Amino acid sequence: MTNFDTTLRLGAMTLALAAPLAVATPAIAQEYPDPGQTLDWTIAFGPGGGNDIMARTIVDILNTYDLYPGDIAVENRAGGSGAVGWGYLFGQSGSGYGISTTSGSFVTTPLQADTPWEPADFTPVALLATDDLVLVVNGSSEIQNIDEFIAYAQANPITIAGTGTVNVDFIVPTLFAQAAGFEFEYVSFNSMADQTTALLSESVDAMVGNPGEILGLIDSGDLRALVYSGASTPAALEGVPTMGDVGHDIGVSMPRGLILPPDAPAEAQQFWIETMQRVVETPEWAAYIENNTLTPTVLYGEEFRTFLSNTQNGFAEVLRSVGAIQ
Amino acid sequence: MRIVFLVAVLGAAIFYSYIAFADLNFMTRTGRLGPGFFPRIVGLTMVAMTLLAILDALRDRARVNAGGAPGADDAPDGRWRDFVLLVAMALGYAVLIRLFGGLVSTVLYLGLALALLNPGRHLQNALVAIIFPACVYLLFDRVLNANMPPALIDLPF
Amino acid sequence: MDIFSDLVMGLSIAITPINLLYLLIGAMVGMIVGVIPGFGPSAGLAILLPITFGMDPVGAIMMLAAIYYGSMYGGTITSILLNTPGESATVASTFDGYPLAKNGRAGPALVMQAVASFVGGTVGVILITILAPMFSQVSRSFGPPEYFLLAMMGMLTLLVMIGSNWKLGVISALIGFALGTVGVDLETGQGRYTFGSAELIGGIYFIPIAIGLFGLGELFYAFYSGMHRHGSGGLVQYSKEQRFWPTAEDYISTRWTMLRGSVLGFVVGVIPGAGATIASLMAYSTERSLSKHPERFGKGEMAGLVAPETANNAASSGAMIPLLTLGIPGSASTAVLLAAFLLWGLRPGPLFMEQNPEMAWGLIASMYLGNMVLLAISIFAIPLFVQIIKVPYRILGPCIVVICALGTFTVHASFIELYLMFAAGIVGFFMRLYGFSPAALVLALVLGPLAEEALRQTMTISRGSFGIFLDRPASVWIICVTAALLVLLPLLGRIGSGAGKAEKAGG
Numbered sequence: 001m002t003n004f005d006t007t008l009r010l011g012a013m014t015l016a017l018a019a020p021l022a023v024a025t026p027a028i029a030q031e032y033p034d035p036g037q038t039l040d041w042t043i044a045f046g047p048g049g050g051n052d053i054m055a056r057t058i059v060d061i062l063n064t065y066d067l068y069p070g071d072i073a074v075e076n077r078a079g080g081s082g083a084v085g086w087g088y089l090f091g092q093s094g095s096g097y098g099i100s101t102t103s104g105s106f107v108t109t110p111l112q113a114d115t116p117w118e119p120a121d122f123t124p125v126a127l128l129a130t131d132d133l134v135l136v137v138n139g140s141s142e143i144q145n146i147d148e149f150i151a152y153a154q155a156n157p158i159t160i161a162g163t164g165t166v167n168v169d170f171i172v173p174t175l176f177a178q179a180a181g182f183e184f185e186y187v188s189f190n191s192m193a194d195q196t197t198a199l200l201s202e203s204v205d206a207m208v209g210n211p212g213e214i215l216g217l218i219d220s221g222d223l224r225a226l227v228y229s230g231a232s233t234p235a236a237l238e239g240v241p242t243m244g245d246v247g248h249d250i251g252v253s254m255p256r257g258l259i260l261p262p263d264a265p266a267e268a269q270q271f272w273i274e275t276m277q278r279v280v281e282t283p284e285w286a287a288y289i290e291n292n293t294l295t296p297t298v299l300y301g302e303e304f305r306t307f308l309s310n311t312q313n314g315f316a317e318v319l320r321s322v323g324a325i326q
Numbered sequence: 327m328r329i330v331f332l333v334a335v336l337g338a339a340i341f342y343s344y345i346a347f348a349d350l351n352f353m354t355r356t357g358r359l360g361p362g363f364f365p366r367i368v369g370l371t372m373v374a375m376t377l378l379a380i381l382d383a384l385r386d387r388a389r390v391n392a393g394g395a396p397g398a399d400d401a402p403d404g405r406w407r408d409f410v411l412l413v414a415m416a417l418g419y420a421v422l423i424r425l426f427g428g429l430v431s432t433v434l435y436l437g438l439a440l441a442l443l444n445p446g447r448h449l450q451n452a453l454v455a456i457i458f459p460a461c462v463y464l465l466f467d468r469v470l471n472a473n474m475p476p477a478l479i480d481l482p483f
Numbered sequence: 484m485d486i487f488s489d490l491v492m493g494l495s496i497a498i499t500p501i502n503l504l505y506l507l508i509g510a511m512v513g514m515i516v517g518v519i520p521g522f523g524p525s526a527g528l529a530i531l532l533p534i535t536f537g538m539d540p541v542g543a544i545m546m547l548a549a550i551y552y553g554s555m556y557g558g559t560i561t562s563i564l565l566n567t568p569g570e571s572a573t574v575a576s577t578f579d580g581y582p583l584a585k586n587g588r589a590g591p592a593l594v595m596q597a598v599a600s601f602v603g604g605t606v607g608v609i610l611i612t613i614l615a616p617m618f619s620q621v622s623r624s625f626g627p628p629e630y631f632l633l634a635m636m637g638m639l640t641l642l643v644m645i646g647s648n649w650k651l652g653v654i655s656a657l658i659g660f661a662l663g664t665v666g667v668d669l670e671t672g673q674g675r676y677t678f679g680s681a682e683l684i685g686g687i688y689f690i691p692i693a694i695g696l697f698g699l700g701e702l703f704y705a706f707y708s709g710m711h712r713h714g715s716g717g718l719v720q721y722s723k724e725q726r727f728w729p730t731a732e733d734y735i736s737t738r739w740t741m742l743r744g745s746v747l748g749f750v751v752g753v754i755p756g757a758g759a760t761i762a763s764l765m766a767y768s769t770e771r772s773l774s775k776h777p778e779r780f781g782k783g784e785m786a787g788l789v790a791p792e793t794a795n796n797a798a799s800s801g802a803m804i805p806l807l808t809l810g811i812p813g814s815a816s817t818a819v820l821l822a823a824f825l826l827w828g829l830r831p832g833p834l835f836m837e838q839n840p841e842m843a844w845g846l847i848a849s850m851y852l853g854n855m856v857l858l859a860i861s862i863f864a865i866p867l868f869v870q871i872i873k874v875p876y877r878i879l880g881p882c883i884v885v886i887c888a889l890g891t892f893t894v895h896a897s898f899i900e901l902y903l904m905f906a907a908g909i910v911g912f913f914m915r916l917y918g919f920s921p922a923a924l925v926l927a928l929v930l931g932p933l934a935e936e937a938l939r940q941t942m943t944i945s946r947g948s949f950g951i952f953l954d955r956p957a958s959v960w961i962i963c964v965t966a967a968l969l970v971l972l973p974l975l976g977r978i979g980s981g982a983g984k985a986e987k988a989g990g
Contacts, residue, residue: 046896047471047529053826056533078473079896080681112667114679159944165672185356187627187943188669190756190936193811193818197755200809201957203626203944212825216810216832291828319672323355331913335654342661345676354671358943361668361675364935368664372657379650404707404916412706413909416699416884420905423888424898432885439881450878458882462889465519471530472522473896474889 032267035069042100044085046078055101057288067275081109090117092261096268104254107312108166123260124304125272129294130253132230133172133208136223146227146246153182161187161195161207168254171318172229173208179248212293230295252314273300329383336376343369415439427477432459493844502542509546510856513553520694521890523570524554525815540827545849551816555796556857559596560868567698572759572795574693574925575767579787586783590727596792597861603793604854606745607800618753619808624957625754627940632961634934640768646920655920659927662687669936682899691891691904696921698887700911737789748794752801755813759798764926766794807843
């Protein structure tokens, strides 16, 4: 049989099936989620990472409170800083039964590599939390608070350490410095551990980082927290002002949210928005937010898509201005 | 053959240096050491060193041709046919993994490789080709939950 | 004695039946993930982390830590038997471990590696117990200038690795440096040699290259030299009763090696980010330059196996210091342990040992026990593993290809890394055939990025001035030690060879 024949026959079959389907579609749609369908949950990173822990926490909550009627198959599809996993979800275009969680790489990987997808392509469900950063100096430093820091930075050349360049670690201090009117040299490190060692050894003047990993050093007085980039300061950092409090809000953070494949049915999107509204009310979710020192920032549906586009555009703008990307 | 390998290394070194000079800056805009700083040094040194090594190899060859004894660095003779066969099979395996995923391609590869390397013993080969991948699959995928190569094309079984 | 009572308290916590069971499970899993090439401790830890959620944190951390240092025991087994490093810290163990096995000493080599791992691990824990506060100062005095100097010190060891033909050795190292520059440039964020591939953003990882160069390269070479055509048996000879246990001479001749390897490994391990791989490679080079018989290295010298083995285990203990005293993970594996602490709601940091003494000392005490358990498991398991080499090579060969390929894939689920592994195998074969130095290549691949990044960070911090190296006390110390080594090592070597000659003349 030739290909042409196959096409024709398939075409005819489609036509024959199309009429009943057209009638059936609304009925199926109303029934979302169909308990007979397995939910294909992609984690775009390996086990044990931040994205993995968040996804498994949500799945646990869904199961504990019986929020999803069907089976959920969780699969780690790691590789290429998330490109593989989100690429897989991108390939399920139109389906309501593929789902994935996002993290910082969701915004940065498309900026660094030729991925076929962009963050705004996916059907947004909800932004659940953001990863925000705290600016710290060495505990032996004379700088006691953010005002002194800004004054010092305006008068002296300073260095600020962070992890990577195509990363919120670079964007946040850059935007903050623009707003507060000082200049600095950014020193890029491979990991939080490397930059913390650099600050402890007094090689750099300050650094930005996720507070969770350095709370112990802040408690002991080895590091001094000056300002927090999120919308509200987490309990563990009580007394530290946000960038908004000191009048230099920058509004950039790493999105931890939930997405469906591109062009997912509106019913699926609506179902997941309603479900996540219940998930974020659970005590388990509150514990997750607290243990990981995340900022609970919740946005639903199209607002999340706008947030993603804005974040990515902001990133691209800053990175282009320093020549990191073309 | 040593010269062929060295020429291949030289080709790679030239390509590497070309990109280092064409795409990567020596200094950044702000006057810091740029992304091309290290690659340019490494690339140029590599080209120079490989040229020196090729000269050595040519000199050795001239000496051997003139009736001298082979030097200490000359490769021992071996079975090129077997080497090429094994490499070809390994590369075939790499392609199979991409297409059919970890489990199926391993069964196919082991079946073929053992049939060629261990001819005649069909039962032994068949057992190894099925039991070994099955054990690896169970250990990696079921016990350790490790990444196994996913299939691009799902076979009907 | 404060330390003593703390340790007794730790032991009383660690020695409960359920905690010992967790320790045993961790040790066994560590051995297994260590044995599988590519599948390293960080992957093993990450996979078992979710299981520990419902467990008592002390038992859980004991199990996770046992996986971590247990993998160092298992990782060497394939290095010795198949020339395929089980994980990156055991690459240096192939240099002499595999030749030992080829010379018919697989049994003694395996036992000695277990003993060396035990000594390294135990010396490491003893040093943690008594000197943790002091070494915590070492961890916190390392900034980019010190890392650059450390990398330069490591480069000196490259000289030892370069081999007989220096031009080919230098080319090997340059290939390693070149591979090390692939990936997104840390400082500018610009892609280098990534060609738009998302899988190359993070650079070329060490493990696929090492597995390809050593494991597959050796396999191709074995087929080239016709090994598979032998009737039975493989490359490696082994007879059970005859030579399973090491001789007294093996222990005596390596007693100082064990001590040096342990201390060197521990100190390097304490430095966050340097880690067990660099420690083992440096220990190997140091031992070779100190040896009276440097020419025997690479041909099956016991000291050449013992040095990296003690060093990598001591380094994995040493890496616990920044984790416990500062809350800074020095490696991918300790980063998973840190994630575990955070999940349990603990705050690792300078106050951690004071606020959670039962946790910290329970963990330290469990490391003494864990090393004993692992030594016992190793000795027990060695006769099983040695069965591998009785499989005819024509059957074993394809199975090694499979294990190398699938093991590589488990690391990052990257097809590009899989192809790189095969390519490294072919290149490794030619390097071996024509007298290049794969060892120099892997060392350069580890040190190159460290040196480049640290130099550029340093230059940014100092605004282009080299004076920074003389302004910082820690930097000056490293420069002095390096200079002393440069002067002393050749001198020691001369005394050694002089003594050797004198002995010969006398005997």
